[in-house]
Amino acid sequence: MSSQHPDGSVFSNIVRAPEDPILGVTVAYNKDTSPIKLNLGVGAYRTEEGKPLVLNVVRRAEQLLVNDPSRVKEYLPIVGLAEFNKLSAKLIFGADSPAIQENRVTTVQGLSGTGSLRVGAEFLARHYYQHTIYIPVPTWGNHPKIFTIAGLSVKTYRYYDPETRGLDFKGLLEDLGAAPTGAIVLLHACAHNPTGVDPTLEQWEQIRQLMRSKGLLPFFDSAYQGFASGSLDADAQSVRMFVADGGECLAAQSYAKNMGLYGERVGALSIVCKAADVASRVESQLKLVIRPMYSNPPIHGASIVATILKDSDMYNEWTVELKAMADRIISMRQLLFDALRDRGTPRDWSHIIKQIGMFTFTGLNTEQVAFMTKEYHIYMTSDGRISMAGLSSRTVPHLADAIHAAVTRIP
Amino acid sequence: MASTMLSLVSAALPLQENHKGKMNLGSSDCSTFLRKEKRNPFMKTKSFGRINMAIAVNTSRFEGVTMAPPDPILGVSEAFRADNSLMKLNLGVGAYRTEELQPYVLNVVKKAENLMLERGENKEYLPIEGLAAFNKVTAELLFGAGNPVIEQQRLATVQGLSGTGSLRLAAALIERYFPGAKVLISSPTWGNHKNIFNDARVPWSEYRYYDPKTVGLDFDGMISDIKAAPEGSFVLLHGCAHNPTGIDPTPEQWEKIADVIQEKNHIPFFDVAYQGFASGSLDADASSVRLFAARGMELLVAQSYSKNLGLYAERIGAINVVCSSADAAARVKSQLKRIARPMYSNPPIHGARIVANVVGDPALFNEWKEEMELMAGRIKNVRQKLFDSLSAKDKCGKDWSFILKQIGMFSFTGLSKVQSENMTNKWHVYMTKDGRISLAGLSLAKCEYLADAIIDSFHCVS
Numbered sequence: 001m002s003s004q005h006p007d008g009s010v011f012s013n014i015v016r017a018p019e020d021p022i023l024g025v026t027v028a029y030n031k032d033t034s035p036i037k038l039n040l041g042v043g044a045y046r047t048e049e050g051k052p053l054v055l056n057v058v059r060r061a062e063q064l065l066v067n068d069p070s071r072v073k074e075y076l077p078i079v080g081l082a083e084f085n086k087l088s089a090k091l092i093f094g095a096d097s098p099a100i101q102e103n104r105v106t107t108v109q110g111l112s113g114t115g116s117l118r119v120g121a122e123f124l125a126r127h128y129y130q131h132t133i134y135i136p137v138p139t140w141g142n143h144p145k146i147f148t149i150a151g152l153s154v155k156t157y158r159y160y161d162p163e164t165r166g167l168d169f170k171g172l173l174e175d176l177g178a179a180p181t182g183a184i185v186l187l188h189a190c191a192h193n194p195t196g197v198d199p200t201l202e203q204w205e206q207i208r209q210l211m212r213s214k215g216l217l218p219f220f221d222s223a224y225q226g227f228a229s230g231s232l233d234a235d236a237q238s239v240r241m242f243v244a245d246g247g248e249c250l251a252a253q254s255y256a257k258n259m260g261l262y263g264e265r266v267g268a269l270s271i272v273c274k275a276a277d278v279a280s281r282v283e284s285q286l287k288l289v290i291r292p293m294y295s296n297p298p299i300h301g302a303s304i305v306a307t308i309l310k311d312s313d314m315y316n317e318w319t320v321e322l323k324a325m326a327d328r329i330i331s332m333r334q335l336l337f338d339a340l341r342d343r344g345t346p347r348d349w350s351h352i353i354k355q356i357g358m359f360t361f362t363g364l365n366t367e368q369v370a371f372m373t374k375e376y377h378i379y380m381t382s383d384g385r386i387s388m389a390g391l392s393s394r395t396v397p398h399l400a401d402a403i404h405a406a407v408t409r410i411p
Numbered sequence: 412m413a414s415t416m417l418s419l420v421s422a423a424l425p426l427q428e429n430h431k432g433k434m435n436l437g438s439s440d441c442s443t444f445l446r447k448e449k450r451n452p453f454m455k456t457k458s459f460g461r462i463n464m465a466i467a468v469n470t471s472r473f474e475g476v477t478m479a480p481p482d483p484i485l486g487v488s489e490a491f492r493a494d495n496s497l498m499k500l501n502l503g504v505g506a507y508r509t510e511e512l513q514p515y516v517l518n519v520v521k522k523a524e525n526l527m528l529e530r531g532e533n534k535e536y537l538p539i540e541g542l543a544a545f546n547k548v549t550a551e552l553l554f555g556a557g558n559p560v561i562e563q564q565r566l567a568t569v570q571g572l573s574g575t576g577s578l579r580l581a582a583a584l585i586e587r588y589f590p591g592a593k594v595l596i597s598s599p600t601w602g603n604h605k606n607i608f609n610d611a612r613v614p615w616s617e618y619r620y621y622d623p624k625t626v627g628l629d630f631d632g633m634i635s636d637i638k639a640a641p642e643g644s645f646v647l648l649h650g651c652a653h654n655p656t657g658i659d660p661t662p663e664q665w666e667k668i669a670d671v672i673q674e675k676n677h678i679p680f681f682d683v684a685y686q687g688f689a690s691g692s693l694d695a696d697a698s699s700v701r702l703f704a705a706r707g708m709e710l711l712v713a714q715s716y717s718k719n720l721g722l723y724a725e726r727i728g729a730i731n732v733v734c735s736s737a738d739a740a741a742r743v744k745s746q747l748k749r750i751a752r753p754m755y756s757n758p759p760i761h762g763a764r765i766v767a768n769v770v771g772d773p774a775l776f777n778e779w780k781e782e783m784e785l786m787a788g789r790i791k792n793v794r795q796k797l798f799d800s801l802s803a804k805d806k807c808g809k810d811w812s813f814i815l816k817q818i819g820m821f822s823f824t825g826l827s828k829v830q831s832e833n834m835t836n837k838w839h840v841y842m843t844k845d846g847r848i849s850l851a852g853l854s855l856a857k858c859e860y861l862a863d864a865i866i867d868s869f870h871c872v873s
Contacts, residue, residue, distance in 0.1 A: 009734055009736060010589075010709055011739045014588050014739070014742045014743055016742045016745045017749040020752055023539060023752075044535060054533055054534055058534075063528065066525060072514040073516055073520070073724045074506060074723055077485070078482065078485060111754075111756075112755065115754065115755040127475075128472065128473070145752065148753075149754075215472075248472060248473070262536045263534045263536050263537050263759065264534055264759055265759040274469065274474075278471040278474060278476065281479075284478050284479035285476055285477075285479050288479050291485070291575075291603060292575070292579065292609065292610040293572075293579055294575050295572075295576075295603065295726075296485070296724070297726065298572070298724065298725055298726040300725060300759065300761035300762075301761070
């Protein structure tokens with residue numbers, strides 16, 4: 001071994017990386033032996049019984065696929081399963097979208113939301129002249145990492161107002177208004193993660209006008225379509241608004257939550273272009289990003305999605321199961337709000353029922369969070385985000401007790 | 412009224428405001444050009460093209476994006492699909508075909524999938540490093556259960572997206588922690604290797620490998636080039652069934668390769684995409700990797716289950732890093748996770764579960780070994796038939812025995828680019844332009860036709 005390496009290892013300069021802050025919560029939770037422990041960390045849906053859920057329609061689709069004797073496991077094209085791509089574009093943009101009909105959209109299958117964002121970011125870093133991307137404060141912890149590693153420079157725009165626990169709309173408009181022409185702007189299509197605070201439709205329209213007037217490039221992250229309000233179309237309104245004005249945008253989709261396909265890693269990246277031949281050239285360059293990263297995407301999850309989306313019965317079944325998940329979360333919000341009110345817990349907790357989607361940004365600080373973990377075995381990310389999907393009517397009282405204790409004992 | 416005005420403006424792309432009045436988005440924009448140069452030293456700079464002011468309003472911001480060429484390997488299948496000839500033969504991508512030239516899903520895979528369906532397992536996120544059960548069996552398959560590197564916990568194994576994804580994780584690790592270190596790749600090598608290292612911004616250079624005169628290994632050239640490389644380089648080695656040549660070092664040669672690598676404090680980096688497919692024996696095909704590990708060397712190994720378990724589209728593989736200590740392995744693993752998180756967060760479960768079920772169950776594992784031998788056996792038969800056909804038909808007395816000496820899925824025919832094009836254009840035989848044919852896509856029935864095509868291309872095209 002080389003004398004440059006004191007312990008004889010070429011890896012001696014490699015330090016231990018900290019656990020991922022979000023996924024690390026589950027790691028810590030798993031180590032806890034307390035019977036009352038509660039995992040409100042990662043955004044994975046749980047049933048009222050606290051169990052992971054595989055949708056019935058997904059099981060049905062899998063059954064069909066596994067039993068189909070003609071099914072093979074040949075490499076997908078670099079851009080993924082064609083049928084899946086078309087159906088995904090229709091899902092987010094609407095089947096009647098002129099952009100689709102005019103062939104101005106290129107859609108490539110991606111590794112869930114993360115992979116789709118990464119491919120889009122790499123593409124922009126290579127082919128778009130503006131390398132600055134604006135992300136909201138706060139945003140999903142993995143966003144800045146994805147964009148930075150792809151070669152984009154990350155800036156922020158104001159989003160969450162801790163005073164109102166709502167949207168800092170004025171700050172948002174100011175910051176986007178000050179952005180350089182052509183800058184990329186990351187937008188959460190619905191159910192903002194981690195805050196659960198979404199712009200109203202009127203606010204979206206203002207954002208759209210501002211962005212178009214400054215030539216800012218929208219990059220949507222749509223990880224919760226159907227999960228926010230229970231309606232797939234309603235949750236896609238923000239994206240469709242931007243496409244309707246004829247302008248360009250990127251949209252990353254994930255089926256992790258709304259189809260419960262978390263571990264299958266299914267998603268898509270769509271780039272809406274001004275012209276069909278541009279979309280075609282863009283697609284060819286997306287392939288150059290994908291090939292040296294993983295060659296072509298995994299087939300299983302995409303096949304499940306395609307099977308469901310193209311069959312009207314299964315599609316309908318899916319919308320019913322999706323609404324049931326969204327409704328359960330909404331009812332958990334109400335339960336938690338009521339429980340805190342019943343305990344007389346200080347502060348205004350109405351944001352719990354105003355926020356939308358899987359998460360609630362409680363407003364608890366890191367000390368309070370640490371206290372709740374230590375004393376009540378409640379696991380959540382240190383920014384105070386809780387996954388409502390991890391709650392049940394049985395566990396809400398425990399959480400309410402913990403929040404009450406944290407708020408009254410820790411400033 | 413104001414909002415209407417705003418709507419009209421919003422439809423326009425104000426490109427005229429970009430770059431403070433500059434109209435070009437091309438290389439005249441020096442800061443962008445230089446920034447791109449700095450960021451991507453190993454990538455060709457893309458040009459953005461000119462935007463005409465008159466049509467700036469309706470022009471796409473991606474107008475300057477050029478059409479990329481089709482992938483040299485995967486693009487072959489696309490071209491094949493578009494060909495209407497009844498004689499067409501796809502010898503492009505390395506995907507196993509039956510004698511009837513049909514894709515093949517292994518019986519053990521079907522069994523595993525049915526088991527998985529019966530069990531009704533959930534689809535929760537895997538940890539970033541992948542399925543623990545998979546990581547365990549994949550390490551054991553590669554190094555042998557009970558191998559000291561596993562017993563001593565000196566091995567970091569992270570599930571990756573087949574071979575490509577696993578190579579990419581390793582490349583990113585090299586870029587981050589071995590700045591300036593080069594990867595030495597064989598000449599020739601799998602076409603995508605260069606793309607992976609380019610995109611990961613890892614510099615590479617080639618070592619001599621294939622000798623066209625002997626249609627064999629240029630062993631002296633290989634050793635010489637590895638020796639000449641800067642100390643601490645990574646040496647990319649194909650564990651078995653070298654792609655595209657099918658030419659593997661002998662065990663004695665592997666020892667000498669290990670010698671020179673140790674001498675120069677290089678780090679071996681194995682690409683194992685054909686374990687079991689080369690000789691038909693899983694253990695025999697892992698002997699090169701095990702030889703290096705037995706010497707106590709630190710090394711990297713990328714694995715793929717695309718071919719040997721026919722799991723192509725499931726994208727299942729792993730990156731293994733053998734370290735000199737358990738502590739180093741833990742640190743390396745944590746950094747591999749850190750690389751995976753902003754790439755795809757965590758890997759896909761389906762393929763991992765299939766492998767864990769097949770390799771982890773003694774009955775299924777034995778059944779797999781049998782299917783593996785059948786697949787490798789079919790390819791050996793096809794090699795023999797092709798050799799026989801060529802020897803019988805070729806009036807010029809060319810020595811075709813290299814076909815029998817080469818191992819694995821591919822044969823490096825020695826056909827030039829022009830000759831390979833003749834194969835396609837005249838004979839509807841689809842192959843890569845480097846002269847590589849995938850024997851996995853050849854049936855006994857088609858050997859004579861292929862022999863005619865090869866002889867014609869060799870002798871009548873220059």
